[in-house]
Amino acid sequence: MNIKRALISVSDKTGIVEFAKELHNRGVEIISTGGTAKLLSDSGIPVKQVSEVTGFPEILGGRVKTLHPFIFGAILANYDEQSHIADLEEHSISPIDMVVVNLYPFEEVQKQTRDEDTLIENIDIGGVALLRAAAKNHRNVVVVCDPADYPKVIKLLDSCGDVPLHDRRMFALKAFYYTMKYDSTIHKVLSELFASEKYEHMTFEKFSNPQVNYEILDNVDKRFVRLSKYTEQSTVVTLGALVVAQEPDFVIAFNDSLPVSMVNLKTSGGRICDLVGSTVVMRRLTNDMVRKLKESTFTIISYEEAEDEEYAQEALKGKELIKFTYFFENLQTEKIPIVHMVGNVMIKKLVSTMNIYRLLLASxxxxxxxxxxxxxxxxxxxxxxxxxxxxxxxxxxxxxxxxxxxxxxxxxxxxxxxxxxxxxxxxxxxxx
Structure with missing residues (x-):
């Protein structure tokens, strides 16, 4: 048995007594917290309280239980790193080989109340940290967040005395997905609670990445721009694409999230030398433009079409090239949402795209x-x-x-x- 020590702390206690008994019968030492520890102990299963391991009691009404180096050091140690092993030995930390955790039932609580204090108290901190730590270190720690997986874990232990790597990876991915959904629900509920209306956090990114299946996209019924690949600058690239859609001779540059310079190629005679920024957006990337941008400080170059795509890709190696495609028939009649923070409230307004200066200044x-x-x-x-x-x-x-x-x-x-x-x-x- 490679699994010698397991930490169990669950809100949903479905099947946990049976699972813990099976682990105990196979010689696994069980560490637990609060109500889970009491349930297992009352069921006749030997349990060591987390406070016995850390030498520190639960505090702040249970908000802090497992957040301690004796727990997270035991979970995050990479046994391929000699320095990690030395740290464990120096500080007398015993490894934890399995983490069995599910989270406070925020999803169920939010269906019953919008009381802020109640919602806040049902946001899990330590549980999420335990799952992420174990999932990160899944080569050394088995992470289990779904009671439906308990029988599978026992079956694997009986067949080979361990959980194979491909199963560890599957459990880790499930844990990451579980915490992602958990945080998504919290974000959604608190957005409704704190903002003036649901989903006040609308940005251009919704329109530039409509293919991403985020729940926050549910209310978006219009795609403006599709980007050829994901970029952290999708918001500004989309804004730039909307600007040059109306003014095809314009080239616009951004630094991080703000526009910083722009040029009308016709009026400037094709000069772009005074453009500054890190991201530049244009309709047509000519070969002449490629030569000028090759030595520029721009790291992201976005365009609708290139005069010579192969030449552009070769000449601009080392820079991020992003193509965009439009998804509208008549942008002149469109309005798009722009968001501003006023204090801690997000205020949304619709901005007509008929005037690019109004659009830019609104952002x-x-x-x-x-x-x-x-x-x-x-x-x-x-x-x-x-x-x-x-x-x-x-x-x-x-x-x-x-x-x-x-x-x-x-x-x-x-x-x-x-x-x-x-x-x-x-x-x-x-x-x-």
Whole structure:
């Protein structure tokens, strides 16, 4: 028997007494907590309390029981690492070979109440940590979260004295899925409780990855853009794709989650040298554009079509190339949801995509400016406390480069001073 020590802590106690008896009969030492330990002990099964292992009592009304190095060190030790074995020996930690855990019944509780305190108290912490630790270290620890698997585990132990790796992997995947669903339910319920309406957390990502079967996509009935592959920048790539859908000659660049520069290729004569950022989005990736982007700092290049796909793939090796496809007939009539955090509440509003500046500013913080230059380039600035500072910086930079600002687009409340500064320089102001 390679399984010598098991930690059992379950909320759903279906079949656990029988399973624990079978483990005990095969020489497995059982560690347990709270109600599970009492049930097993009352059923005549020798049990060691977790507090006996850790030398520390349960505290905070049971919120902290298993979160201790004597438990997690015993679960997370990788026996292929000599330093891990040395750590166990130095600190007198005995390995745990099996973790049998299921979680507080948040799903059932949320069907009966929306009392915040009750819901919060039924969010499992230690159980999720135990499952994830054991699933992570499944080569060394068997993780069991489903009572339906108890008979299978006993059968495997009887057939070979262990649980084979492919079964350990299956149990680990089941545990990860179980905790994912658990967290998803918590997120859904608390979103309803804390936000002004259900699913206030809508973002472009829903539309750029509609093929992902997340429950949060249930209420989405319109696909705007499909990306060729998953990217952590799916939100900004989708936003960029919506912008260039309306202005095919535009190329837009983002840094993390915010737009930072843009250019009209026709007005600029094809120049893109002043674009800055980490992600760039365009309709058509020409061979000339490929040559210019090859030495650029952009790490993600997204486009609808390429002049020479093979050349682009070869020349831009080392950069992430993402193609996008549109899924709408007439974007001019569409409205899309944009979300802002106000305090701790997410506020959603629908933004018409007929105006790309309204669309961009709706995705940016309050007091943002988009400055259009007469050379075809657009500069973006945000200053939450003082938009005059942002305006003066844009004017200083343009005058230093002997370029004229022609339009300012903003989501700020414009005062007389702002209007005066722009008026003196012939800059048009558009507020959204």
């Amino acid at each position: 940016m913080p309050k007091n943002s400016l988009i400055a259009e230059q007469n050379d075809g380039f657009f500069k973006f600035e945000t200053c939450p406390t003082n938009i005059i500072e942002s305006l003066e910086k844009l004017i200083f930079d343009s005058e230093k480069a002997m370029i004229k600002l022609i339009n300012i687009y903003t989501n700020a409340e414009v005062d007389n001073l702002f209007t005066k500064i722009c008026g003196e320089r012939g800059i048009n102001i558009f507020t959204f």
